[in-house]
Amino acid sequence: xxxxxxxxxxxxxxxxxxxxxxxxxxxxxxxxxxxxxxxxxxxxxxxxxxxxxxxxxxxxxxxxxxxxxxxxxx
Numbered sequence: 001x002x003x004x005x006x007x008x009x010x011x012x013x014x015x016x017x018x019x020x021x022x023x024x025x026x027x028x029x030x031x032x033x034x035x036x037x038x039x040x041x042x043x044x045x046x047x048x049x050x051x052x053x054x055x056x057x058x059x060x061x062x063x064x065x066x067x068x069x070x071x072x073x074x
Contacts, residue, residue: 003063009055017049021060 003018024045031038040048042061051057 002065002067004059007053007056007059010053012053012056014051014056014059017051018060018063020049021045 003015005013005015007014024040025042028038028040028042028045046057046060051060
């Protein structure tokens with residue numbers, strides 16, 4: 001549903017990083033779709049955001065936002 005506030009494994013706060021990651025990955029996807037060479041890869045984006053541990057990277061990369069699908073069923 002919503003990105004977890006903390007990593008399930010190590011407890012590092014990851015929620016504030018998700019929005020920045022999503023915006024930069026959307027720019028990456030647009031550049032790839034346009035046939036341009038993107039400025040940075042998703043791995044470089046995570047490095048720039050300071051996400052070093054694999055468990056935290058897993059939490060951010062594997063998150064699926066289902067809030068819009070669940071909202072009509074309040």
